[in-house]
Amino acid sequence: xxxxxxxxxxxxxxxxxxxxxxxxxxxxxxxxxxxxxxxxxxxxxxxxxxxxxxxxxxxxxxxxxxxxxxxxxxxxxxxxxxxxxxxxxxxxxxxxxxxxxxxxxxxxxxxxxxxxxxxxxxxxxxxxxxxxxxxxxxxxxxxxxxxxxxxxxxxxxxxxxxxxxxxxxxxxxxxxxxxxxxxxxxxxxxxxxxxxxxxxxxxxxxxxxxxxxxxxxxxxxxxxxxxxxxxxxxxxxxx
Amino acid sequence: xxxxxxxxxxxxxxxxxxxxxxxxxxxxxxxxxxxxxxxxxxxxxxxxxxxxxxxxxxxxxxxxxxxxxxxxxxxxxxxxxxxxxxxxxxxxxxxxxxxxxxxxxxxxxxxxxxxxxxxxxxxxxxxxxxxxxxxxxxxxxxxxxxxxxxxxxxxxxxxxxxxxxxxxxxxxxxxxxxxxxxxxxxxxxxxxxxxxxxxxxxxxxxxxxxxxxxxxxxxxxxxxxxxxxxxxxxxxxxx
Numbered sequence: 001x002x003x004x005x006x007x008x009x010x011x012x013x014x015x016x017x018x019x020x021x022x023x024x025x026x027x028x029x030x031x032x033x034x035x036x037x038x039x040x041x042x043x044x045x046x047x048x049x050x051x052x053x054x055x056x057x058x059x060x061x062x063x064x065x066x067x068x069x070x071x072x073x074x075x076x077x078x079x080x081x082x083x084x085x086x087x088x089x090x091x092x093x094x095x096x097x098x099x100x101x102x103x104x105x106x107x108x109x110x111x112x113x114x115x116x117x118x119x120x121x122x123x124x125x126x127x128x129x130x131x132x133x134x135x136x137x138x139x140x141x142x143x144x145x146x147x148x149x150x151x152x153x154x155x156x157x158x159x160x161x162x163x164x165x166x167x168x169x170x171x172x173x174x175x176x177x178x179x180x181x182x183x184x185x186x187x188x189x190x191x192x193x194x195x196x197x198x199x200x201x202x203x204x205x206x207x208x209x210x211x212x213x214x215x216x217x218x219x220x221x222x223x224x225x226x227x228x229x230x231x232x233x234x235x236x237x238x239x
Numbered sequence: 240x241x242x243x244x245x246x247x248x249x250x251x252x253x254x255x256x257x258x259x260x261x262x263x264x265x266x267x268x269x270x271x272x273x274x275x276x277x278x279x280x281x282x283x284x285x286x287x288x289x290x291x292x293x294x295x296x297x298x299x300x301x302x303x304x305x306x307x308x309x310x311x312x313x314x315x316x317x318x319x320x321x322x323x324x325x326x327x328x329x330x331x332x333x334x335x336x337x338x339x340x341x342x343x344x345x346x347x348x349x350x351x352x353x354x355x356x357x358x359x360x361x362x363x364x365x366x367x368x369x370x371x372x373x374x375x376x377x378x379x380x381x382x383x384x385x386x387x388x389x390x391x392x393x394x395x396x397x398x399x400x401x402x403x404x405x406x407x408x409x410x411x412x413x414x415x416x417x418x419x420x421x422x423x424x425x426x427x428x429x430x431x432x433x434x435x436x437x438x439x440x441x442x443x444x445x446x447x448x449x450x451x452x453x454x455x456x457x458x459x460x461x462x463x464x465x466x467x468x469x470x471x472x473x474x475x476x477x478x
Binding site for chain 2: 018019020021058060064065066087089090092093094100101103105160
């Protein structure tokens with residue numbers, strides 16, 4: 001028997017009492033001019049009746065990572081698998097869950113309303129809540145803190161990327177991108193800066209079609225296939 | 240007994256078999272014109288004799304978060320507590336540790352060589368390894384992947400911040416900042432862009448002293464007290 005096999009045989013898991021581990025996701029979308037987050041009413045204790053993030057325990061027999069757990073839970077609630085899903089942070093400590101020292105791996109994503117809306121209406125315990133109305137929803141555990149952290153990160157990334165593209169339809173105008181970006185940020189932006197970034201990115205192509213808005217017609221754009229949107233700006237080298 | 244108390248009494252931890260949870264840190268510094276990472280030779284199985292990141296299990300009786308675990312382990316190895324320590328990511332899965340489904344919360348930090356050097360030499364199993372020499376060190380588990388992810392993140396953040404300030408002495412010149420930034424990035428940068436960012440940040444003040452380098456004298460700067468260095472650039476709003 002090798003040293004390692006001997007060690008594993010002796011390995012006593014109780015020497016390393018494990019924290020309670022969960023995976024939670026903050027899923028954002030844009031609906032009716034508002035940035036919304038998906039909440040689920042807790043059906044079981046602890047904190048039954050409070051609102052929480054979609055998530056749960058790792059299924060170690062089937063999940064090959066916490067990303068897989070996050071995607072499985074989101075698919076259960078919304079029927080879709082987000083094209084972009086990113087790890088936010090890990091929240092941990094002795095007091096955040098009454099069951100003991102716990103740790104949750106938090107993920108966040110931004111999806112287009114059109115992709116999830118038809119499916120989610122059939123899940124009675126899940127609700128899209130505008131971020132401005134979160135005060136009306138008593139949140140379980142430290143999920144309020146997690147939502148706030150996800151919102152900060154989403155806004156930071158929006159500052160230096162074109163991330164709001166993920167909540168637009170497959171084809172969109174510059175005006176729609178500007179509107180989505182301003183709703184995510186919660187403040188107006190310089191349109192010419194946004195368009196300069198958009199054009200410099202090389203990530204988009206014209207569809208050849210246009211959208212009539214009032215008397216004006218605006219060109220429609222789409223993402224080039226296989227392109228990752230949330231790239232960092234590289235101004236220190238590119239200046 | 241309340242519903243929640245009744246639930247907690249019935250709560251059977253074995254229904255949710257917990258993954259093995261560890262905390263690991265990627266600690267960077269600059270030494271002899273090279274970006275270096277701290278590695279520790281593993282004294283015990285599994286993977287005894289391989290090199291790994293400083294880290295270990297959560298001490299649930301004392302650590303109030305995974306940050307506390309990371310700081311405790313780094314202090315044990317280096318004698319210092321980094322001024323800036325940020326969560327990198329969580330790495331998880333059934334195959335990364337022979338003991339079973341495991342998850343590590345990875346943190347990363349950048350420190351000044353002057354702060355840690357005197358203490359670390361007394362820890363025989365710890366070594367600063369230039370990132371270019373990592374190929375000579377067989378790394379345990381997925382620690383190679385974790386180091387690579389930390390290096391990418393460090394470089395990304397350096398692109399849009401003044402993070403390399405953390406590996407400089409308390410007082411430094413523009414030239415020293417440029418050199419540190421170029422070593423972290425592994426490529427030359429535009430000096431005037433860096434100085435523009437430095438001045439626009441409002442985070443630094445002149446000491447009134449200067450450093451003679453050859454025939455020239457360069458002004459010395461220091462961080463204003465209490466200022467957080469790794470701020471994002473906000474060009475979308477500021478343009």
